[in-house]
Amino acid sequence: MRFAKLIASGAMGEIDAAGELVMGGMLGRAVEPHAGERHGHGHGTICLNCGTALVGPHCHECGQSGHVHRSLGAIGHELLHGVAHFEGKMWRTLPLLAWRPGDLTRRYIAGERARFVSPMAMFLFSIFTMFAIFQILGISTPTDLDTAMMKPAAAIQQSIKKQEDKRASKAAKLAKLDAGDSDRAELQDDIAKADREIASLKSAAAQIGHGSADAEAEEAEVHTGWHTLDHGIEKWRKNPSLMLYKLQSSIYKFSWLLIPLSLPFVWLLFFWKRQYKLYDHAVFVTYSIAAMSLLFIVVTLGSAVHVPGNVLGTLAFVVPPVHMCRQLKQAYQLRWRSAILRTVVLLWFIAIIATLFLLILALLGIMG
16 A cells, blocks of 8 residues: 555656646746747738738737647647747757857847747746756655754653663563573673663763753743744744745745845946946846756756766866856956956855845745
């Protein structure tokens, strides 16, 4: 029965993961402009959406295609385009995003939009794909956290109970043996060892017991005066596993917050250069986050197929700063020395951004 449940849960995880992939592709496609894309279908003379006379394959008033599909196969066609290749743009975008990310950033900002997947579409696709991979591989937050083990006094008491149960089991076995049985000596040694362990644990509990009881009581009585915050903290104490799961879900849902959080810090790197606008920094940040998400997917899949840890460690810790340095140099047309210096500063900024992001998610989880 348990095996059947495991199979069912695994199947559901794979279905959920497939759903995440489809949703990521379709959302990415939803924000992706259609300008410059060609369709080889014929077209009529009147736009079926707004009634404007057509002078080409698309309506010049509303943008709708002159050829309207009305078949079940057309739905599958749109799905494949949305998930797999964004009308061929993905295969032109990915190589540049991997090796010449700054050129991709600069060309997109300069107006070369129809050739490449837009930053937001790339971001959505990479984020959804990353979490889909997590579900397929069963990567999730731990669900067996023991709240009692988080407090020293409670942990010691739990250890004492385990040792006492162990001693009782040994004593019961000893009582059933005959006086001349050869196993009696071994059981007596085990019981004596358990007694020493229990005495040691009780001594440790006595040493910290005076302060721990008061500390735990004081912790239980902490009140901020803000009912919502107090209620959230209590939820974290009672069920940390559930709260960690909610935090993981929040990372997935609110990952877009990384973009506005990053903008001020990237602006600080170039605030005296008037030619660079916030839009330019937003494109840089969004493509960069998408690239890091795709790298994390590669590392995760590599770990799943047992790629050596030193190779994965090199990818995880060396590639990100090198990639950011290349993107800075190419996108903002910097010299190598200037790009390296800004990369070092940006790495410090990223630590601040990640801390702010997690604090916001924790606050949302507490108040949610």
